[in-house]
Amino acid sequence: MRIGVIGAGAIGGTIAALLDRVGHLVEVTARGEQLAAIRADGLRLDGGWGVHTARVAAAERLQTRPELVFVCTKAQDAEAAIRDNAALLDGITVVVVQNGLAGLRVATELLPGSDCVGALALYAASYLSPGRVSVTTTANTYLGAGDGEPPASAVEAARILDAAMPSFAVENFTGCQWTKLIVNQVNAMPAITGLSAQATLGGRELRPIITASLQEAVRIGIARGVRFGSIQGLDDRILRFVASSPRWLAQVVPLLMRRRMGATPNPGSTLQSIRRGQLSEIDYLNGAVVAEARAIGREAPVNAALTGLVHEVEATKAFIPPAEVARRLAPLLAR
Structure with a gap:
């Protein structure tokens, strides 16, 4: 499956590396030294979920249309990142993996033609040097939207991500x-x-x-x-x-x-x-x-x-x- 990861830092880098490890075709966005390191030596993962070097496509913006995308930027960078990649995101499932309360709302407003769901990453990971991400504590990722049952898109995205790391679709995502x-x-x-x-x-x-x-x-x-x-x-x-x-x-x-x-x-x-x-x-x-x-x-x-x-x-x-x-x-x- 073609999967995009917008923001290959600690959380996004972990998701990208593990999805690559289970066989998906992954493309990431990054900037500066992080982008240069990924292009030169791959995205290197170590820590709680093992060691893997993901040889993934990388650029400042997505270059090909994915079938599923994860937005993993810092909360303050989400709006600009979504706008930069919006042309390739229409009509697909967009999973917003962010802290705070605003990320999913912002994505839904900016991408009315996309199926936007939220995700909460409870694992801890560190991006301490360019191209390298270390998982310091393993834990689950929870996906959903709104106050009720998880939408079908969240259930499917959780199924795909769960093959790489423990992931679950949950009800009452707002409460989560x-x-x-x-x-x-x-x-x-x-x-x-x-x-x-x-x-x-x-x-x-x-x-x-x-x-x-x-x-x-x-x-x-x-x-x-x-x-x-x-x-x-x-x-x-x-x-x-x-x-x-x-x-x-x-x-x-x-x-x-x-x-x-x-x-x-x-x-x-x-x-x-x-x-x-x-x-x-x-x-x-x-x-x-x-x-x-x-x-x-x-x-x-x-x-x-x-x-x-x-x-x-x-x-x-x-x-x-x-x-x-x-x-x-x-x-x-x-x-």
């Missing part, structure tokens, strides 16, 4: 997007401190802050009428328990998240972007919680503060020590 947004609460602190996700989740100074941001995000979701989907060991019942629990008790969830990540240090996608000198997608993660709160006349001060600290690191190129992070956010945690 919100649960993934809660999971992504672990991304900000590594980007702020330069530490791994496991280190920040395990740190006594930082874990209460992550817990507070997680609780805040869940409470905003509840206020928005969200029924959280069941993924990554979290579901509506557990998250509502987290929202209503004292912070000392709710910290059990970040600790469980840390355990699920395993021993291999996970930098998180936001920190990876900062290390490469790129703008992160924090405005679509913690920033999305802030936006959802404002939409109902509320505030999300912890998520707003974390978003601001990530932007500070982006601007100054200097990580902030955990003790300083704790000092700055102490007034918010005292509320």
Whole structure:
């Protein structure tokens, strides 16, 4: 099958390499050093799902019309990437694999003639050097659209992807997007401190802050009428328990998240972007919680503060020590 992958970074590179390994004809888009490395030496995958070098076609834009396409850019780059490739996407299934809440909506608006579905990648992968992607934690990918049963296109795309990596079509995809947004609460602190996700989740100074941001995000979701989907060991019942629990008790969830990540240090996608000198997608993660709160006349001060600290690191190129992070956010945690 001819499959396109728009954005061959950590997530897209993993998808492309594994689909190539099971025999699909894969074409990817990339830029700069990543594009040059893939053209010269292939797309090299290692880590949790084994080792494979995918010799795939690569260019800044898709060159041939695929039968199925995965959009795997950072959230802030999705609209431009879809517009750049729109001529080849009309009438096919487009799977948007992104963090945040906006990706599937944007694709649906830009591609009215295409069958757009969303996907949530729960595995962790790192793109630490051009042409090489390493899977640090294996996990499932979930596909769907809307609040009800998964559409037929999501079921078929999940079937194809499942031959390469564990993938499932799920109901209540909107609720699952919100649960993934809660999971992504672990991304900000590594980007702020330069530490791994496991280190920040395990740190006594930082874990209460992550817990507070997680609780805040869940409470905003509840206020928005969200029924959280069941993924990554979290579901509506557990998250509502987290929202209503004292912070000392709710910290059990970040600790469980840390355990699920395993021993291999996970930098998180936001920190990876900062290390490469790129703008992160924090405005679509913690920033999305802030936006959802404002939409109902509320505030999300912890998520707003974390978003601001990530932007500070982006601007100054200097990580902030955990003790300083704790000092700055102490007034918010005292509320």
